[in-house]
Amino acid sequence: MTDTTHTTHDADEDIRNQDIKIYINGDLFHRDEAKVSVYDSGFMLGDGMWEGMRLYDGVWAFFDEHMDRFFGSCKAVSLDVGMDRAGIMEALTKTAAANGMTRDVHCRLMLTRGTKVKPFQHPSLSRSGPTLVIIMEHSKPVDSLHSAGIRLASVPQVRGLPNSQDAKFNSHSKLNCVIACLQAEQAGADEGLMLDPHGFVNTTNACNFFIVRKGEVWTSTGDYCMNGVTRQKVIDLCRANDIPVYEKNYSLYEAYSADEAFLTGTFGAQTPVAEIDGKKIGSGNRPVMARIQKLYKELIRENVAEHQG
Numbered sequence: 410m411t412d413t414t415h416t417t418h419d420a421d422e423d424i425r426n427q428d429i430k431i432y433i434n435g436d437l438f439h440r441d442e443a444k445v446s447v448y449d450s451g452f453m454l455g456d457g458m459w460e461g462m463r464l465y466d467g468v469w470a471f472f473d474e475h476m477d478r479f480f481g482s483c484k485a486v487s488l489d490v491g492m493d494r495a496g497i498m499e500a501l502t503k504t505a506a507a508n509g510m511t512r513d514v515h516c517r518l519m520l521t522r523g524t525k526v527k528p529f530q531h532p533s534l535s536r537s538g539p540t541l542v543i544i545m546e547h548s549k550p551v552d553s554l555h556s557a558g559i560r561l562a563s564v565p566q567v568r569g570l571p572n573s574q575d576a577k578f579n580s581h582s583k584l585n586c587v588i589a590c591l592q593a594e595q596a597g598a599d600e601g602l603m604l605d606p607h608g609f610v611n612t613t614n615a616c617n618f619f620i621v622r623k624g625e626v627w628t629s630t631g632d633y634c635m636n637g638v639t640r641q642k643v644i645d646l647c648r649a650n651d652i653p654v655y656e657k658n659y660s661l662y663e664a665y666s667a668d669e670a671f672l673t674g675t676f677g678a679q680t681p682v683a684e685i686d687g688k689k690i691g692s693g694n695r696p697v698m699a700r701i702q703k704l705y706k707e708l709i710r711e712n713v714a715e716h717q718g
């Protein structure tokens with residue numbers, strides 16, 4: 410990577426992250442000692458599911474929505490979580506407490522099918538229960554993400570049909586997205602803008618994608634992309650606040666000439682897009698995105714207040 414490369418997950422350097430404690434199946438380990446087996450199905454096959462969540466003032470924002478997706482994905486691939494939502498919350502609380510964390514925290518909660526008895530694919534070879542890992546880091550998205558914006562490149566790697574590997578699985582294997590990201594990087598951009606199998610603009614390799622045209626907010630139909638929690642919140646906020654919003658097919662032609670473009674994800678909330686394929690998006694003024702950002706911050710405040718003890 411060159412010095413000028415940004416990622417949508419750039420965070421301010423925080424020395425405390427050198428000494429975080431990581432949760433593995435109920436125990437906590439210093440990050441240097443936190444290890445899973447080379448026989449783990451997550452390492453061997455990418456056979457696992459994960460969630461990225463954010464801690465705001467002691468509350469995991471939109472916990473229920475994240476758990477709906479997580480438990481739904483695990484059920485779809487017959488991965489027994491081994492605990493209910495309350496158990497997951499307990500594990501998160503334990504990890505946050507061990508790290509003295511209450512705010513500006515991002516967590517990656519990962520569950521794999523567990524250790525295999527032999528180094529082969531068959532799921533029945535994982536016999537000792539799932540592996541649950543929680544990594545929590547002190548995390549504040551860098552300011553430059555919000556001032557300069559992200560550079561996207563449209564990439565040849567497309568989103569798959571749901572009958573190959575459903576793009577709604579937040580699976581450990583992200584190779585399709587990783588390939589898209591590499592293609593974008595090789596094109597001199599920060600993140601890849603991925604099309605659907607029909608050539609319509611779909612999503613980026615790590616975030617959901619929106620454009621604004623003449624005051625209207627457009628995003629893909631929702632087919633072929635991650636069913637992002639932030640994506641849905643943005644759509645709901647638009648609907649509740651009389652901002653016209655459409656989930657529809659559109660092409661690069663309409664993306665290039667958009668007035669604004671932005672990404673959504675739990676890590677960065679809404680991140681502006683500065684250019685796509687070297688073409689500058691809009692004038693650089695982003696009034697609609699700014700309004701949505703403000704509404705989203707208020708929504709987080711409400712969600713946190715509702716769940717604070």
Ligand SMILES: Cc1ncc(COP(=O)(O)O)c(C=O)c1O
Pocket residue numbers: 461579586612613614615616617635636637638639640673674675676
């Ligand atoms: C490919 C992809 N798109 C979008 C998102 C954003 O989803 P969310 O808003 O739930 O964080 C993610 C996050 O995991 C992702 O992996």
